[in-house]
Amino acid sequence: MTIDAYAPDAALEAVGLQHRYRRAGGSPLRRAEHVHVLSGLDITISPGAAIGIVGRSGSGKSTMLRILLGLERPDAGEVRVGGALLDARTSRALRAFRRHVQYIPQEPATSLDPRMTVEQLVTDPLRRLGVPGNHRAIVGSALDSVRLPTRLVSRKPAELSGGQAQRVAIARALATGARILLADEPVSGLDRPLRDEVLRVFGQIVREQGVGVGFVSHDLDAVSLLCGTSCVLADGRIVEHGPTWELLSHPRHEATCSIVDARPRLRTASAPRPEADRTA
Secondary structure, three states: OOOOOOOOOOOEEEEEEEEEEEOOOOOOOOHHHEEEEEEEEEEEEOOOOEEEEEOOOOOOHHHHHHHHOOOOOOOEEEEEEOOEEOOOOOHHHHHHHHHHEEEEOOOHHHHOOOOOOHHHHHHHHHHHOOOOOOHHHHHHHHHHHOOOOHHHOOOOHHHOOHHHHHHHHHHHHHOOOOOEEEEEOOOOOOOHHHHHHHHHHHHHHHHHHOOEEEEEOOOHHHHHHHOOEEEEEEOOEEEEEEEHHHHHHOOOOHHHHHHHHOOOOOOOOOOOOOHHHOOO
């Protein structure tokens, strides 16, 4: 049975994902010429929580995102939403999925249509996904939730700063009613003030709207500020998982140690706990 809409608290879950690519020029009949990118990966991203996903280049992050977004099928394993198996074969099933799970790109300035205004950019997925309601009001609410003034609605991407463009991308995702955001290095191209402003927006929508964020980043400082929980991806699987401050302060797996050792020492002592994890 095809699901038309998911419950607001439906988590995005990957179980036992395995995926491999054939080496360029290799024979499809020879197993040795295939590269295993994911090797039994398990991860859950739930509404109302931000989880950091860190890993070296080649660890499998990009492939994981493509499979979680329904853009690629795994060789083995499953992707589920609210316990229901994702069926990416029908447009009806994908519409429900796209309303619930949205992608935040690394460089929105290049992914946003340069011919569209901010208002048109945020309205476009509402039209394509058949989201009901007053679209103008939905767009206004989405822009307000990411702290973008209404005077920007007539501007085009080239007229926005990097931080503003990233917030338009977030508003565009939120407007669909998404409960899970998959953010791929969303602050990597921003200087510190703009980065911190975007992180505050992510933190606010997690706390106040109960949206879940899978935050893929090599910026461990940003991860420590936003994500109460993080996981480390290496060799296509999660090798360490737990409170972010604990992973960064007391890494156990060699992959985590390597990532932490390479971290710029912007803060003293151990990594601070995110706001969501601190007690009064």
